[in-house]
Amino acid sequence: MVESWDAAAYAKQTPETGTPIAGDNPVYLPDPVTDATVRMLVELAAQVWIDRERLLVLETLLAEHGVVTRAAVESFKPSVQQAQEFKAQRNQFIEEVFKSLRTIPVG
Helix, strand or coil, X not given: CCCCCCHHHHHHHCHHHCCCCCCCCCCCCCCHHHHHHHHHHXXXXXXXXXXXXXXXXXXXXXXXXXXXXXXHHHCCCCCHHHHHHHHHHHHHHHHHHCHHHHHCCCC
């Protein structure tokens, strides 16, 4: 569901007014596009770091236990089914990263 746009309410939420930022959709910047872009960037950065750290842990443990080498990870080629599963997961990831853009009113 798309939320209705109320510019006056939006302006009252911004830090420039001195009003505390609170609620389900806090606003940090006066421009909704910039605000959504910052949200996307922060969400993406958080997810990238979480994934990178987990990947490093897994690769280290697998290599230490002789299960899989890092070279094997680098040369991996997915099957058709795996590629489809990866694509579905990538699409979900993109959906999550760009979700803030759907809250911006059009027109």
